[in-house]
Amino acid sequence: MELHDVWFVLIAVLWTGYFFLEGFDFGVGVLTKLLARNRTEKRVLINTIGPVWDGNEVWLLSAGGATFAAFPEWYATLFSGFYLPLLLILVCLIVRGVAFEYRAKRPEENWQRNWEHAIFWCSLIPAFLWGVAFGNIVRGVKIDRHLEYVGNLGDLLNPYALLGGLVTLTLFTFxxxxxxxxxxVGDIRERARRLALRVGLVTAVVALAFLLWTQAHSGNGRSVVALVVAVVALVAALVANQAGREGWSFALSGVTIVAAVAMLFLSLFPNVMPSTLDAGWSLTVSNASSSPYTLKIMTWCAGIATPIVLLYQGWTYWVFRKRIGTQHIAEAAH
Known part of the structure; x- marks a missing residue:
C-alpha cells in the first residue's frame, strides 16, 4: 500500500470520527426545539454536550488540515467548487459556538431565545449540508481536464445529494x-427514547434508499459489506432503544454512522472526486496527492500526535460521564 492510499484511509477515519462525535451534538442542537418543552429542559440538553462539543470539532480541523497537506489538488477543487455550502457550514459552526457561550451571559428572555434559535438552525443546517457535500463527492461533479471544478451551485443540488442531506440530518438527530x-434522567430521558424511535424509523427508510442508490451507482464488494453492517446496526440500535439499553443503542447508532461513512469512502476509492465530464479527468489518490516525502513527514507527525489527542478526548468524556436532569439546573432547584 502506497502512502497516498494510507492517507486516504486516515482521512476517511478522521471524517468518520467527526461525524460520529459531532453527529450527536448536532442532533442535540436540533432537539432543543423538537424535544425540550421549556427553557430549563433546553439547558439540560445544552449541558449534555457543553463539555465536549468543541473537542468534537477538532476532528473536522484535523480532516481539513490532513486533506490540505496530503491531497492539495483535492482540497483546492473541493473548497473552490463547494465554496458557498462550505462557507455556510463554517458560518453556522462559528455562530453555534458563540451561541453556546453567550446564551447564559444575560438573563433577558429575548436574549436567550435568540441564541437558542441560533443553536437550533446552526445545528440543523450543517447536519444537512454535510450530507449534500459528501453525496456530491461520491456521485461526482463537473471537473475539467485541468482538474478544476466548472459546475455551479445548482449542479450540487441534485436529487442524490439532497437525499444524502436528509440522511445525515435524520441520522444525526437519531x-x-x-x-x-x-x-x-427523568421525564426528558423517556421522551428522548420515544422520539428516537420515531426519528429512527424515518432514518431507516431514507438511509436504506440512499445506501442502495450509492451501491447501484458506484458500489463494489467491499462497500456492500459496509451497507449491510450499517442497516443491521441501525435496526439493532432501534431494538436496544426500545429495550431501554441506551448505552448499546448509542454504540450501535455510532456503528451505523461509521459503516455508512466507510461505505461512501469504499465506493469512492481510488478516486477522491470523480469527474462527471470524463472519467479520465477525475481526481484520484495518485494525481491529487502531495509528494512521498511530504506524506512521510505527515505520517510521523500523525503517529505521535494522534494517540495524545485520543487519550485527552477519552479522558474528557470519562470525566463528564454522569447523567443530568432538570433538578441539576440551578433555577429549577430553587
Whole structure:
C-alpha cells in the first residue's frame, strides 16, 4: 500500500470520527426545539454536550488540515467548487459556538431565545449540508481536464445529494436523541427514547434508499459489506432503544454512522472526486496527492500526535460521564 492510499484511509477515519462525535451534538442542537418543552429542559440538553462539543470539532480541523497537506489538488477543487455550502457550514459552526457561550451571559428572555434559535438552525443546517457535500463527492461533479471544478451551485443540488442531506440530518438527530436518553434522567430521558424511535424509523427508510442508490451507482464488494453492517446496526440500535439499553443503542447508532461513512469512502476509492465530464479527468489518490516525502513527514507527525489527542478526548468524556436532569439546573432547584 502506497502512502497516498494510507492517507486516504486516515482521512476517511478522521471524517468518520467527526461525524460520529459531532453527529450527536448536532442532533442535540436540533432537539432543543423538537424535544425540550421549556427553557430549563433546553439547558439540560445544552449541558449534555457543553463539555465536549468543541473537542468534537477538532476532528473536522484535523480532516481539513490532513486533506490540505496530503491531497492539495483535492482540497483546492473541493473548497473552490463547494465554496458557498462550505462557507455556510463554517458560518453556522462559528455562530453555534458563540451561541453556546453567550446564551447564559444575560438573563433577558429575548436574549436567550435568540441564541437558542441560533443553536437550533446552526445545528440543523450543517447536519444537512454535510450530507449534500459528501453525496456530491461520491456521485461526482463537473471537473475539467485541468482538474478544476466548472459546475455551479445548482449542479450540487441534485436529487442524490439532497437525499444524502436528509440522511445525515435524520441520522444525526437519531444519534442525538439516543445520546440524550443516555445522558439524562427523568421525564426528558423517556421522551428522548420515544422520539428516537420515531426519528429512527424515518432514518431507516431514507438511509436504506440512499445506501442502495450509492451501491447501484458506484458500489463494489467491499462497500456492500459496509451497507449491510450499517442497516443491521441501525435496526439493532432501534431494538436496544426500545429495550431501554441506551448505552448499546448509542454504540450501535455510532456503528451505523461509521459503516455508512466507510461505505461512501469504499465506493469512492481510488478516486477522491470523480469527474462527471470524463472519467479520465477525475481526481484520484495518485494525481491529487502531495509528494512521498511530504506524506512521510505527515505520517510521523500523525503517529505521535494522534494517540495524545485520543487519550485527552477519552479522558474528557470519562470525566463528564454522569447523567443530568432538570433538578441539576440551578433555577429549577430553587
Amino acid at each position: 444519534h442525538g436523541a439516543v445520546f440524550t436518553a443516555l445522558k439524562t
